[in-house]
Amino acid sequence: MTQERVMQTEQRAAPFAAPSTGETPITTIRVLYSDLHGVARGKDVPVSEFERVRESGLGFCAAVMGTDLRHTPVVGGEEGYPDLIAKPDLATLVPLPWEPGVACCLANLEPVHGGPPPADPRGAVRRAAAALEQLGYGAVVAPELEFFLCARDDSAPGGLRRIVDRLSMVYTVGPQVDPGGVVRRLTEDLAQIGLGAFAFNHEFMNSQYEINQHHADALTAADNAFRLKSAVKDVAALHGLVATFMGRPFNDQGGSGTHVHLSLERDGANAFDAPGAPDEVSDELRWFTAGVLAHAPALMAFLNPTINAYRRLVPDSLAPTHANWGHDNRSTFVRIPAERGAATRVEVRVGDGAANPYLAVAALLFAGAHGLRERIEPPAAVAGDAYHAAEEIAGAPLPRTLEESLDALEADAVLREAVGEQIVTTFLAMKRFEVERHRSHVSEWELEEYAHHV
16 A cells, blocks of 8 residues: 555544634635646535545546636537546645634545546646655745736726826835735735735835745645645635736736746755755756756746736846846846856746746646656756847747747647646647637727827
8 A cells, every 4th residue: 555545544444523723613625626727615614524535535527627717618519628636735725814713635636537637727736746756856946926916996907097197116015015014914914824924125126016825845845835826816806906917907018927936855855956066956956957958948837827927028137038047147048047056056047927826836847857768958047137148149039929938839849748638638729719719809009009190
């Protein structure tokens, strides 16, 4: 019997006890999982029913994984819309301070008996971490997530008005940038329940925020990032606000990113650190970086999974436009921060705020693992402004549209096989349907540009 199976058996044998939240008893357990968009799906279960649910799991129509954000089930009908089973992972159970009486856990996804395997983003992270473990490494990950906080306003473009609309408030904290202390209290709550938050600040754009999370093993880090996004949106809603991780929601502002810091451990030490080597980084760091760059076009589909994401990938935006790397260079695809020792790491800076943390982390780890296995050497590092460097120095241009990225993912046999055919096929079908919907939609820009004159 495997260790995992023993743990599951012990888990079933132990009676369920809801976590304590002081004076407020837990009355509901919220069971969540991520769809392919990164949206939190799930069910609320009365605590009196949870003993049964943790044994049998909760059934959902598996087509939710292939349903677009306009509510169209793009994938699933060809199989007769079968179910998937979400089994609560009690190791992730925490109370939600912003919803007294509610505790929340994540779920492991399983097929129904005899059914097809579900497209499982969380499972992809497990498999990516396992692939690195087979090579002798443990993955260490720290995502950085940015978002805008807005109020609903029918007179504003898109119906959203920024709650803080003053320039040059970057790295500012306090009531000037966080009226009512909404983001501060959320950061405190996330730290209190062990989800890794340790600081927040107003970011570069107006009404844009970043909550920093500690590094952790790959699955824990992806879990924490997914739960942070869900919490931010829920807490904003409780205050009558709207939080969006959409990459570029405003034409007069830059965008929000998902930056992913990655390193590898071996025998309890940072495998990327190499005192005395050139730049004090190891061969493993170079090979891992080269693997990421080799798969950069295909990675863009997971790291920038929306039409809108490509509006923020422009020169001088602090988001990269080419597949390249550099030392402490924020204009490159992969940045090697200046810290060494235990903090030696790579930072992938291209990710959009809308990226699914599970798919982003899994795909990057699989790409890096390929570089390690094949010992791929990276091109020369870019020094200085990568946006305006000569083409032979800047590297290959990144895809400029979601459609180009999807084509690159479909053509990347290594990454497709690693991430898993069920995920990739579903993702491609759903996102190509999104591209076609956008292609046929008449936008406000087109009406303003053409209607009067032509």
